[in-house]
Amino acid sequence: MCSLGKRLRALRVKKGVTQIDLAKGLCTPSMISQIESDRAKPSYKMLHAIAERLGVTTDELLNDVEMNLDQVSAYKMVKAMVASKDYVPAVPLLRTLLSTPRSKEQRMDLQRELGECLTHTGQFEEAEQMLTQVQEYALIEQNERLSALTLKSLGQLEFNRQRYPLAVYLWTKALQEEAKLPEPVLRLRGSLHDSLGQAHIKLNKPELAVESYEQARRLYELVGSMQEIGQVYLGLGLAYQMTDQVEKSMEYSGKAISVFEGLDNLLLMLQHQIECATRYSQSGQSQEAEAMFRTAIAKLRHFGKPEDTAAALVEYAAFCHREGRLPEAEEACMQARVLLPETHLYQARINRVLARVNMERDEEQQAIQRYIAAADRFAQSEEVGEWGDTMQELSTLYVKQNDYEQAFRILDSVRSYTNEVLGNRGIAL
Secondary structure, eight states, X not given: OBOHHHHHHHHHHHHTOOHHHHHTTTSOHHHHHHHHTTSSOOOHHHHHHHHHHHTSOHHHHHTTBOXXXXXXXXXXXXXXXXXXXXXXXXXXXXXXXXXXOOOHHHHHHHHHHHHHHHHHTTOHHHHHHHHHHHHHHHHHHTOHXXXXXXXXXXXXXHHHTTOHHHHHHHHHHHHHHHHTSSSOOHHHHHHHHHHHHHHHHHTTOHHHHHHHHHHHHHHHHHHTOHHHHHHHHHHHHHHHXXXXXXXXXXXXXXXXXXXHHHTTOHHHHHHHHHHHHHHHHHTTOHHHHHHHHHHHHHHHHHTTOHHHHHHHHHHHHHHHHHTTOHHHHHHHHHHHHTTSOTTOHHHHHHHHHHHHHHHHTTOHHHHHHHHHHHHHHHHHTTOHHHHHHHXXXXXXXXXXXXXXXXXXXXXXXXXXXXXXXXXXXXXOO
């Protein structure tokens, strides 16, 4: 075990970073010196920023560090971790806090936080058990605040399980509980409408998504929550696109970019720039799309984001295919492929674009193999929509070969499999 200061200094020296460089934009070099000599205790927010600058996770920075939880206010640290979506290191801290004596209501608040973290780390069964206990307590005590928050967490659990109708039900119940409070909690209400928008998108109900996102937008604008406003603008851009309202979609997409630029949230801004470029390309604005794709891909490469770079390259490859630039589409796919593990979902999207390139070149057997590989990966990930689209394209290929029997079998399997998966998610066709 060592002190935080010694750990930080060792990591900084190992990375070849000076105190001046580490402090730039975060604090003064003197503050870094005080932290390294254990004369100052940084906030979790600063710890998170320091870890990012050193290219390590917060968990790695705190590994084997001797820390007095009371001294650094463990609960505030956990709250900051959850707010920063740093769920993995928050779990053991929450378990430690739950093991110490405290009031029943405090325990339930902590247990709800732990249930939320477990949800985001894929530990669904334990999360459900904990959150159900908290909800039972909230109902017995008639604690509408805790009930609303817990129903929100339970809704997120079902959303992550892809049980979207159940998530909608729970989030609607949470709104009803929030409405019982003496004073409205605008941020909570806004986040619930935001979540409902996401669920309606998954359920292919864009009109309802627009209604929910518009509610969220109005509430977030009242509390001046720019990060959330940007996310809602993203949702509205997608929802309006799904209702074929292209101008409104582009309007909100542009607003989202402005928000994220203002927040200096570069990664989110670049991700959305790719989405905008895709929409521009689909609406015939090829020159604008080309410039946006190239700029975003170059920046993502520069900032060392392989997964995001690969995703952008796949979208660019699809654009090049639509433009008839087959060598460039193929090259972009190959660049994306080496950036991802073999089992990544985007490998399926790469195969589908390459299959389309093969089709344009009359390389039908290669196209069949790639469509099958793409479909298998989509099926394993339960990406029903993309799996169905891929199988539809494969059936069209068999029709082209006059193999109508195989084409019919594929279409029948699409119908059966889609009904089965959607039925498991509580969606009846």
